[in-house]
Amino acid sequence: MSKAERKSETSARALRRLLKALNEPGARAAPSGLDDGALVVAAPRNGITLVRARLPVATGEAALAEGLVEGDRESRGGRLRLTEAGRAYLRRAAAAEVALDPFRAQHGEFEKRPGEEGARPAFVNDAESPLAWLARRKGANGRPFLDWAHVEAGERFRRDIEQAQILQRVTANWEVSAAGTRRCGEAGVVVTEIxxxxxxxxARAFDAVGPELAGLLTDVCGYLKGLEVVESERGWPARSGKVVLRIALDRLAQHYGLASAAVGPAQAKGLLHWGAEDYRPTV
Structure with missing residues (x-):
């Protein structure tokens, strides 16, 4: 690598570091005030403002020239904040690290989710997930409509649908390995062991929730259909879809053994007592 290439790489790393620091809630960048040519990024955390990064002023000037940051109109002293273009830049940079299409990633909110044993991790776009949207909605009591167990069960179901390759593909699949595969007799397509x-x-999840609810879960978690679309296709009353979906997710979470809280003696049936070899229970 030449000297110019090393300098360019160093500048790119500094730019990414600046944008990552500014991506924290409430973060702002400003000159240090010590006449040392440094730019300081500070962000509030637990009521205390902490320094998140210290970079050359030239890095801030380069980000400002590219429209990745802008002047904060609500404050004084030339403070900078991240723009939407800067957030898109970060998403593209993160996508390059995990081999995702960078221009697809900049319009989504991809999160790395672990796969089942032997499977590669999946990158899920929370921006297109109806479950993620419902989890952010709150009911009349101020609590989220879906709790952790619902979302986790739905995402596990979604991950299995993607790995099962049961949805219709619109592009060629170049990821199938010749090793560890089977050939489906009906269509002659290669199906991996995963x-x-x-x-x-x-199949076990379908049996647990029943055919009607399994179809709803496939539409919402697999095809990512919105609830309004599901209600229209099925002729359901408006706003009834989320109630049925919650029932389906309740059964699915129960099938997976997921719960937001352990309550009642029934939750302790699987507990064991560990003791020495001569231990005898008291009758």
Missing amino acids: AMDARSRL
């Missing part, structure tokens, strides 16, 4: 395992898990 897909076969995922289909087995889906």
Whole structure:
């Protein structure tokens, strides 16, 4: 690598560091005030303002020239804040690290989710997930409509659908490995062992929730259909879809053994007592 290339790489790393620091809630960048040519990024945390990064002023000037940051009109002293273009830049940079399409990633909110044993992690776009949207909505009591167990069960179901390869593909699949695969007799397509395992898990989940609710879960978690679309297709009354979806997620979470809280003696049936070899229970 030449000297110019090393300098360019160093500048790019400094730019990403600046944008990452400014991406924190309430973060702002301003000259240090010590006449040392430094730019300081500070952000509030637990009621205390902390310094998150210290970078050359030239890095801030480069980000400002590219429109990645802008002057904060609500404050004085030339403070900078992150723009939407800067957030898109960060998403593209993160996508390059995990081999996602960078221009697709900049319009989404991808999060790395672990796969089942032997499967590669999946990157889920929370911006297109109806469950993520419902989890952010709050009911009349001020609590989220879906709790952790609902969202986790739905995402696990969604991950199995993707790994099972049961949805119609609109592009060619270049990721199938010749090793560890089976050939489906009906269509002659190659199915991986991971897909076969995922289909087995889906079959058990379908049996647990029932055919009607399984179809709803497939529409929402697999095809990512909004509830208004589901209600229109099924002829349901408005705003009834989320009630049925919650019932379906309740059954699905119960099937997966997920719960937001352990309550009642029934939750302790699987507990064991660990003792020495000569331990005897008191009768």
